[in-house]
Amino acid sequence: xxxxxxxxxxxxxxxxxxxxxxxxxxxxxxxxxxxxxxxxxxxxxxxxxxxxxxxxxxxxxxxxxxxxxxxxxxxxxxxxxxxxxxxxxxxxxxxxxxxxxxxxxxxxxxxxxx
Amino acid sequence: xxxxxxxxxxxxxxxxxxxxxxxxxxxxxxxxxxxxxxxxxxxxxxxxxxxxxxxxxxxxxxxxxxxxxxxxxxxxxxxxxxxxxxxxxxxxxxxxxxxxxxxxxxxxxxxxx
Numbered sequence: 001x002x003x004x005x006x007x008x009x010x011x012x013x014x015x016x017x018x019x020x021x022x023x024x025x026x027x028x029x030x031x032x033x034x035x036x037x038x039x040x041x042x043x044x045x046x047x048x049x050x051x052x053x054x055x056x057x058x059x060x061x062x063x064x065x066x067x068x069x070x071x072x073x074x075x076x077x078x079x080x081x082x083x084x085x086x087x088x089x090x091x092x093x094x095x096x097x098x099x100x101x102x103x104x105x106x107x108x109x110x111x112x113x114x
Numbered sequence: 115x116x117x118x119x120x121x122x123x124x125x126x127x128x129x130x131x132x133x134x135x136x137x138x139x140x141x142x143x144x145x146x147x148x149x150x151x152x153x154x155x156x157x158x159x160x161x162x163x164x165x166x167x168x169x170x171x172x173x174x175x176x177x178x179x180x181x182x183x184x185x186x187x188x189x190x191x192x193x194x195x196x197x198x199x200x201x202x203x204x205x206x207x208x209x210x211x212x213x214x215x216x217x218x219x220x221x222x223x224x225x226x227x
Contacts, residue, residue, distance in 0.1 A: 004157075031213045040123065042204065042219035043158075050213070090157060094213055102148050102208070103215055105157040 002026055006091050006106035013081045013113045021076040021109050023091030031094045032074040033058075033103070034066060036087040043090065049074055081113045116141050116207050120218035127195055128226050135190040135221045137179075137205030146208040147188040149179055152220075153201045161203070164188065175199075200225045 004025045013019055023032065030051050035043040045058030049068040063085060065077045074093075078085060088110050092103040119138045127133045139145065146165050150158040162173040169181040179190045188205060205218040 033215075035217075040219060042120075043217040045215075092158075094215075102146075102160045102163055103150075103158075103206075105150075105159070107157045108155075 004091055004093055004104050004106040006109045008109060010110050015082060015113060017081050018079050021089055023074045023106060024072055025093040026072060027093060029093035029095055033092045034076045035090045037090060038087050083113045086113045087111060116209055116216040118205055118207050118216050118218040120205055120221050122221050124222045126224045126226055129197055130194045132193050133195050135203050137188045137218060139186050139207045143209060147181060148206040149190050150204045150206060151201050158204060195225045197225050197227060199223060
């Protein structure tokens with residue numbers, strides 16, 4: 001049982017390049033989330049999804065797009081990377097029943113934009 | 115939207131000493147409360163949670179947290195810390211329906227030998 005898996009774990013981009021982060025979960029969770037973690041700012045929600053085919057904006061959505069074509073996958077895209085997007089990105093999932101289960105996190109993806 | 119406040123960004127403590135990491139939240143409705151721990155270069159792991167019932171909850175590694183509704187707090191405590199407890203600790207609140215989770219900015223606990 002892998003839980004939540006993120007790929008890639010590390011990536012270096014030049015300003016203006018594009019990339020996609022992939023999140024996969026094998027727990028049949030309905031909810032999936034993308035967070036970014038920056039020093040002194042905790043975790044900030046970028047986008048989230050309440051089910052296959054649906055996505056919604058979080059606290060800091062600008063510059064990112066997401067897609068949830070399959071229930072187990074949640075993709076985070078950067079169309080034109082900027083140095084301000086240098087961060088550690090975490091994917092998480094949770095059960096739809098309630099918030100009682102809590103979030104299950106991936107190991108993180110460290111992105112550097114030069 | 116909810117807000118979660120962790121007043122202490124860094125907490126240094128000597129090994130075997132007690133520690134308290136503070137967490138306050140803003141909410142006038144029922145919430146679920148969580149503490150997560152993040153070891154260096156790893157993802158976040160659930161440490162403990164309060165859903166309902168007893169206001170004192172415990173983890174398997176000696177941490178405990180007490181839900182105080184009147185003070186809207188969920189402070190994390192451990193009577194005797196170990197070197198291995200050095201990590202970042204995040205308090206989080208979940209409000210239903212919606213499965214929205216709100217995080218504090220984290221407290222870096224450093225245990226000094």
